[in-house]
Amino acid sequence: MKNLEYLWKDIEVTEKENEYLEKRFAEMSVKEKYILEGAVQIVEVNNASDLINLTEQLSNFDFYYKATDNKTLGEYVARHKECASNEILPFIKIDHLGNEYHEDFNGVFTDNGYVYQRNTLKQIYDGSNLDKMTGDDWTVKIKVGNKDYPEGVWIILPDYEFSSLEPDEMAIALDALGTNKWSRCALLDAKCVVPNIKELAEQYDSIEELISDGNNFGYVCDEQGQGRAFFTEHLESAMELEGCTRLDFALDISQNLNCYDFAPKEDKLERYGRLLASKNGIVEPDTILGDNFDYTLYAKADIDNRGLVPCKNGFIKSNGEQFHYEFSKKLDSMGISME
Template structure:
């Protein structure tokens, strides 16, 4: 549900653009493969940035920045993958309210607090809202003989203006006043932690050190000649 274009920040600051896509949810091996391609080895280059995003969750891209945590993005994508179509539509609509969208932490908690919202699919305007609330939800008892004269639009407008709500995501979304619970406190569960530098560069350095230690000492004769030359 989320693809991020991962870049090498050190190279970018040197005027070199090294970027590769990574689709979430991802594995540690997939992260390491991307880091290898862009030259982030954890030694010379350690920092990454996110150049761009692609996602099939409407409105989500607007709330993701270039400095997001790879692990948090993986956790968010995993939670989004677990939503059914109705929950996904409600989540997209809730994003438009902008209440819990300031960070990936908020976006993660939003996936786990969808019961704080009422979502009416296909309700697109104030008149449709008024009719839905009265005819389907029984919000107001309108006698049958005056229904043809009742101003559903005015009623819908009054409800819209006096609630935290929006027409978005293919319907009408409203905060129902239930307490928003912080299920995620910023500590990514271990099973979603995937960021790891590639192993290969570290192995090559260890191998180089091993070869240096095992290399034979220089020949005595050449050392002696060098010393004689220095004495002159």
């Protein structure tokens, strides 16, 4: 893989920006690096702000692995986008298809594949909010190496090859490692975007088990509890209440949020009150009473009535509903309190 440090070594950066970029590039997955190789040919990078904004939004680019020219691009599109079978693939004008696709999407070819910009980038970094940068879209990231690549590579989860049927993080990383089996690899490091999940690499006996839970937790977080209001705050508050430090238990908590009554913190109480009033049939929106209803006060009354206690992301308490374990061991054997 190419050394991409040149991207920020030749531009003016502050000490904190340099520290951020060094960490971001050090933990960049193989797929992210391949995307970045093309993205810098599409988006102009003149300063540290441009580069940080770009590395925060690599998920706004699509990457077609090993589509390095019109012919291989046409084959990729036919096979993965149009689901062409092996029987009809020989009859597809793949050169022509690839050329048309390239002209339509105006992407770039790199040594590793085809990159094109799917969405417009936002100005996320303003020069003063480095602490708000997350390193783009990820839930769990693992670092895996083997005897041929002892320094290892990072992989971002969740991986979506099972649904997209396109090579994603895991397949691309395994290819870079020169293997097709996790059993031939060693886990070097692991992290979760939820900060209280600590020592993640020590929690699993195999890479496969960690990947399975990492993917499942990632899918849940990406789906936001299938559109559940205040899902992330609710989940993190339940984890805080339980003193959760394990990924498998976090996954179980995410499937049992009905066991926890929750309300968000002060700045979101007005929206919460609106949703609650509508759910309870108290007032109708866009009516005289609805327009003159104090939704924040109603939310606070609900918090008091249910006896919710303050936490980092709002107010919460366990409501006594049965907790169903699917991914983790029962807490007696994990040493975690349910108080």
